[in-house]
Amino acid sequence: MRDRLASLKTWALRGASGLRTRFALFVVSLCAVMIVIMVGTASYLDYRDEEAKSLANVHSIANTVSRLATPQLANHHYLILAQELESIAASGMIRIAKVYDPKRSVLIDSDPATSLFDRTPIDPLLLRAIDTRQPQEEVLEATARVALPVWSRDGRLVVGAVLVAASHPELDEILSRIWQRNAAVAAFLLLLAVPVVLKFGRGFLNPIQQLTRVAHQISAGDFSARFPTERIDEIGVLARAYSNMVDVIRSNMEQINKLAFMDSVTGLPNREFFRQHFERWRLLTDGSPRRMAVMFIDLDRFKRVNDSFGHDYGDLLLGQIAQRFEGLLLGDQSGMRPGAMVHGPLRRMARFGGDEFALVMPLGASGLDEAKALAERLMQSVEVPCLVNGHELSVGASIGIAVYPDDGADVSAILKHADIAMYAAKAAGGNAVRIFNRTDGDVQARERLRMETELRMALASDQITVFFQPKIDCASGKVTGAEVLARWNHPKRGLLTPGAFIEIAEETGLILRLGDRVLELACRQGREWIDMGHPLPLAVNVSMRQLEWAGYTDRVLEILSETGFPPEMLELELTETVAMADPEHVRQATQRLRRAGIRFAMDDFGTGYSSLAHLQNLPFDTFKIDRSFIAGVGEEGSHRRIVETILAMARSLDYEVVAEGVETEEQLAFLRAAGCKTAQGYLFGMPMAATMFAAWRRPYLVAAEGQPSSVRPVQARSAAV
Numbered sequence: 001m002r003d004r005l006a007s008l009k010t011w012a013l014r015g016a017s018g019l020r021t022r023f024a025l026f027v028v029s030l031c032a033v034m035i036v037i038m039v040g041t042a043s044y045l046d047y048r049d050e051e052a053k054s055l056a057n058v059h060s061i062a063n064t065v066s067r068l069a070t071p072q073l074a075n076h077h078y079l080i081l082a083q084e085l086e087s088i089a090a091s092g093m094i095r096i097a098k099v100y101d102p103k104r105s106v107l108i109d110s111d112p113a114t115s116l117f118d119r120t121p122i123d124p125l126l127l128r129a130i131d132t133r134q135p136q137e138e139v140l141e142a143t144a145r146v147a148l149p150v151w152s153r154d155g156r157l158v159v160g161a162v163l164v165a166a167s168h169p170e171l172d173e174i175l176s177r178i179w180q181r182n183a184a185v186a187a188f189l190l191l192l193a194v195p196v197v198l199k200f201g202r203g204f205l206n207p208i209q210q211l212t213r214v215a216h217q218i219s220a221g222d223f224s225a226r227f228p229t230e231r232i233d234e235i236g237v238l239a240r241a242y243s244n245m246v247d248v249i250r251s252n253m254e255q256i257n258k259l260a261f262m263d264s265v266t267g268l269p270n271r272e273f274f275r276q277h278f279e280r281w282r283l284l285t286d287g288s289p290r291r292m293a294v295m296f297i298d299l300d301r302f303k304r305v306n307d308s309f310g311h312d313y314g315d316l317l318l319g320q321i322a323q324r325f326e327g328l329l330l331g332d333q334s335g336m337r338p339g340a341m342v343h344g345p346l347r348r349m350a351r352f353g354g355d356e357f358a359l360v361m362p363l364g365a366s367g368l369d370e371a372k373a374l375a376e377r378l379m380q381s382v383e384v385p386c387l388v389n390g391h392e393l394s395v396g397a398s399i400g401i402a403v404y405p406d407d408g409a410d411v412s413a414i415l416k417h418a419d420i421a422m423y424a425a426k427a428a429g430g431n432a433v434r435i436f437n438r439t440d441g442d443v444q445a446r447e448r449l450r451m452e453t454e455l456r457m458a459l460a461s462d463q464i465t466v467f468f469q470p471k472i473d474c475a476s477g478k479v480t481g482a483e484v485l486a487r488w489n490h491p492k493r494g495l496l497t498p499g500a501f502i503e504i505a506e507e508t509g510l511i512l513r514l515g516d517r518v519l520e521l522a523c524r525q526g527r528e529w530i531d532m533g534h535p536l537p538l539a540v541n542v543s544m545r546q547l548e549w550a551g552y553t554d555r556v557l558e559i560l561s562e563t564g565f566p567p568e569m570l571e572l573e574l575t576e577t578v579a580m581a582d583p584e585h586v587r588q589a590t591q592r593l594r595r596a597g598i599r600f601a602m603d604d605f606g607t608g609y610s611s612l613a614h615l616q617n618l619p620f621d622t623f624k625i626d627r628s629f630i631a632g633v634g635e636e637g638s639h640r641r642i643v644e645t646i647l648a649m650a651r652s653l654d655y656e657v658v659a660e661g662v663e664t665e666e667q668l669a670f671l672r673a674a675g676c677k678t679a680q681g682y683l684f685g686m687p688m689a690a691t692m693f694a695a696w697r698r699p700y701l702v703a704a705e706g707q708p709s710s711v712r713p714v715q716a717r718s719a720a721v
């Protein structure tokens with residue numbers, strides 16, 4: 001009951017606040033007010049009219065009496081006059097008629113009960129008519145009275161006065177008559193006006209309702225609804241404004257949808273679209289799972305293209321490969337038997353990011369063979385080199401296949417298993433297709449998980465340590481600094497180099513804690529050497545994920561202040577590929593650290609194909625020439641020229657240069673001749689633990705105190721990694 005009352009109340013409130021109801025109420029109240037004013041005014045005027053008519057009637061009788069009285073007063077025929085007055089009064093038109101002769105003070109009236117000789121008081125109205133010689137009138141209660149002067153026959157003298165009183169109709173009577181008449185007219189007008197006004201109102205409200213209806217349809221997602229833009233009135237203007245607004249919203253929505261579901265580099269659907277597509281087709285109409293193959297495709301050697309030619313080339317290459325995939329799928333579908341076309345639209349290729357693609361396809365009667373054959377064709381299509389800006393770039397594809405529902409109950413499980421199969425294809429040398437095999441996958445997945453867990457434990461205990469590799473002044477042979485390199489003292493597998501764990505650390509985000517630890521250990525050791533009187537500048541490697549972390553700058557400064565290592569003695573190394581991926585971000589992220597005095601080095605320089613324009617603006621102090629170039633300077637050829645060019649460029653831009661991976665005297669001789677100031681490599685010393693580094697360095701320190709500088713203690717090489 002209470003519910004019904006509440007819903008009734010809501011309905012009533014909604015009805016009352018509705019435009020239509022409000023308009024109807026407005027129209028009715030307006031009509032009512034106008035009718036009240038109209039009826040009131042008309043009634044007042046009618047009343048005045050009635051009153052005037054009634055007085056005019058009495059006036060005309062008084063005139064008649066006055067004309068009768070003139071000869072009778074002249075001849076003193078008072079009795080005849082009295083009879084005449086009686087007969088006028090008897091007609092019922094008047095109540096009483098009186099004639100007064102002021103000369104003889106005789107008052108004649110129409111009342112038979114009074115005689116001529118009765119001494120009745122003279123009505124003041126009669127006296128006023130004689131005195132003023134003007135007609136007098138008054139309406140008292142229900143009686144209208146008119147007094148007129150009676151003129152002599154020649155019309156010069158007033159010989160008497162006449163007074164006629166007649167019953168005036170009752171006010172209530174007149175008013176009710178007038179009201180009845182006017183109310184009838186008003187009702188008629190109302191009956192006529194309300195439908196006309198409502199009709200006009202409907203014509204006004206209907207387009208607004210139409211606008212509202214269309215707006216509701218659009219807000220419910222139906223963008224095909226059209227506003228009445230063809231109207232030329234204000235509603236049309238409003239409709240056009242709405243329509244323009246909806247066009248903008250529609251195009252924004254399309255753009256948002258595109259961004260949300262499309263990969264902007266290749267124009268292929270993205271991961272989210274793939275997931276939704278998979279979900280949509282996962283079940284058959286009877287609710288049973290539809291057998292589908294999912295391929296995970298990863299390009300081989302793509303990173304090398306990206307590192308060597310830059311991301312723009314990488315993107316163009318991805319675009320071309322996506323086109324090949326699409327072309328192959330389309331061609332494949334058009335060549336299918338008509339009965340098999342039903343599977344066509346279900347096949348979808350998507351790009352997941354980087355060099356990863358995925359494809360979903362329903363499995364027909366031929367089962368996995370069809371999927372394997374398609375995977376082989378996709379792989380072969382990638383093998384043909386792509387021509388990007390005049391360069392022939394060749395990559396390969398490793399493809400893993402998993403089957404729904406056999407290999408997993410949902411899209412995440414299937415993708416994970418296809419990914420594992422893809423890794424197996426990569427491990428087998430790449431450019432291969434592998435079907436997911438539960439045992440392989442489990443082993444590989446478990447191995448990665450084990451490494452991640454162990455790395456976490458390593459960070460919590462003291463298994464992560466740092467090694468130092470010396471940097472040598474080529475001319476004097478003095479130690480000018482050291483590069484700090486992370487090492488993992490694994491309890492079972494022994495000392496691990498970064499190649500075994502940096503990638504996993506980056507993938508899992510553990511690189512933040514790892515980098516933190518390396519920097520802290522390096523600075524603490526650096527401070528210790530300062531306190532011992534042998535200060536040494538240190539270079540620490542930094543990954544992009546560290547630089548992207550908002551708190552990185554604060555953390556570096558905190559470690560420096562905690563350990564007391566001077567910022568001017570610290571250099572942070574970023575690889576060229578990382579530095580060039582987003583130069584503007586690198587510039588911003590390093591700003592405060594540079595202001596604090598920290599130097600920056602571009603590591604593995606020469607592998608990232610930096611543009612000169614960018615180099616000039618990047619916040620670096622040092623280039624470290626990648627060891628692949630140094631390894632090639634032994635023989636005459638392009639590597640020598642590359643190193644010479646880098647050195648010349650560095651000189652002109654005022655950068656310092658460190659040659660990495662110097663292993664032979666020949667390489668050192670070439671670098672010296674080419675004007676390279678600093679070198680690092682096994683020729684001088686391998687990365688060493690702090691104690692070993694101190695021991696290795698001792699002869700240099702002695703040399704610095706007076707002995708020839710060319711002494712080089714190479715014995716440390718065998719005891720380090």
Ligand code: C2E
Pocket residue numbers: 469484485486497498499502514515518541542543573603604627660661662663680681682683687721
């Ligand atoms: P990098 O920064 O270019 O470090 C130089 C690498 O070259 C070191 O490998 C070093 O042992 C090796 N090397 C030095 N001289 C020679 C030589 O004469 N011949 C040859 N063949 N190799 C030489 P390592 O220690 O295995 O480090 C590998 C890479 O791991 C480093 O390359 C650096 O990019 C990364 N890394 C090392 N420590 C860290 C760290 O704490 N954080 C981050 N993010 N990356 C690190």
Ligand code: MG
Pocket residue numbers: 483541573603
């Ligand atoms: Mg380095």
Ligand code: MG
Pocket residue numbers: 603604624626660
């Ligand atoms: Mg390097």
